[in-house]
Amino acid sequence: MATTTATLTISSTDLLSDELALSTTATLTGAGNSTGLTGTTGLARKTVSGGHAQYTLFDGSDYTADKAHKLYLKNTSTTASEYFLITVNAEDVGRLYAGDWALIPWSAHDNDCDIKIDPSANDMTLEYMLFTDE
Amino acid sequence: MATTTAAVTLTSDLLSDNMSVTASTTCMKAGTTADGLDQIEYGFVEVATGDEYDLIATTPTASKASKLFVKNHSIDETYYIAITQNSQAIGRLYAGDWMFIPADFHDAAADIAITSNGGTNKIEYALIHEGTALTTT
Numbered sequence: 084m085a086t087t088t089a090t091l092t093i094s095s096t097d098l099l100s101d102e103l104a105l106s107t108t109a110t111l112t113g114a115g116n117s118t119g120l121t122g123t124t125g126l127a128r129k130t131v132s133g134g135h136a137q138y139t140l141f142d143g144s145d146y147t148a149d150k151a152h153k154l155y156l157k158n159t160s161t162t163a164s165e166y167f168l169i170t171v172n173a174e175d176v177g178r179l180y181a182g183d184w185a186l187i188p189w190s191a192h193d194n195d196c197d198i199k200i201d202p203s204a205n206d207m208t209l210e211y212m213l214f215t216d217e
Numbered sequence: 218m219a220t221t222t223a224a225v226t227l228t229s230d231l232l233s234d235n236m237s238v239t240a241s242t243t244c245m246k247a248g249t250t251a252d253g254l255d256q257i258e259y260g261f262v263e264v265a266t267g268d269e270y271d272l273i274a275t276t277p278t279a280s281k282a283s284k285l286f287v288k289n290h291s292i293d294e295t296y297y298i299a300i301t302q303n304s305q306a307i308g309r310l311y312a313g314d315w316m317f318i319p320a321d322f323h324d325a326a327a328d329i330a331i332t333s334n335g336g337t338n339k340i341e342y343a344l345i346h347e348g349t350a351l352t353t354t
Contacts, residue, residue: 085231086229088228091286091317092223094224096220099257109313109314112294112311125236126236172307174307174327175323178321182243184317185316185317187318188316190299212238
């Protein structure tokens with residue numbers, strides 16, 4: 084069985100009076116079981132030359148519904164104002180600004196549950212990797 | 218300016234080339250490198266099976282660079298919370314899983330809600346943001 088882990092650290096010495104030092108690790112397993120996730124797209128990069136428009140990154144109909152898929156995203160831009168708007172199932176989840184990353188659970192619960200990206204500028208590059216529960 | 222960093226390490230032996238991906242970001246306000254996110258809502262709740270609850274009770278300023286962390290501290294592998302935003306399914310966090318996502322809160326209906334499944338789930342969450350609209354009394 085493959086083992087995939089995700090470790091998060093959030094730290095700050097001045098956000099609160101008490102130093103923030105949050106750390107947690109998850110072993111990524113299938114829905115309702117302890118078997119490691121079984122597939123991955125591998126780490127990939129996509130440069131979107133066309134700029135502001137919505138593009139489908141992953142199509143919900145291509146993946147088993149209501150599972151424990153996990154998606155890693157990173158905006159590699161170094162221009163602070165540049166962001167990718169991340170949309171899941173036609174809902175604007177959030178803006179991934181320059182240098183930001185995300186780990187998003189994805190249920191792919193039906194054919195409409197696509198993951199889409201909308202870059203705010205031309206020639207922005209997104210790094211991404213999907214771990215699948217098939 | 219508050220300085221908050223969020224780092225991730227992903228490791229996997231799914232591929233022949235064992236991967237180890239790391240990324241780190243300083244959580245900045247939208248569109249700037251000069252000012253960090255300076256407000257936080259950090260809590261822990263137990264959520265009984267069945268009903269859907271808004272995880273964030275306040276209304277953060279729309280379309281900013283807010284970051285939301287959620288971890289399911291449940292132990293039973295069949296327990297999970299379903300994450301929805303504006304009533305649209307996003308994903309499931311099973312026991313032990315966590316997520317760290319940008320949170321847009323683009324309008325008053327764009328709440329992030331959780332529904333507990335399998336049993337009572339224990340949920341840790343933190344919203345790092347740049348402002349919320351408090352309810353007047």
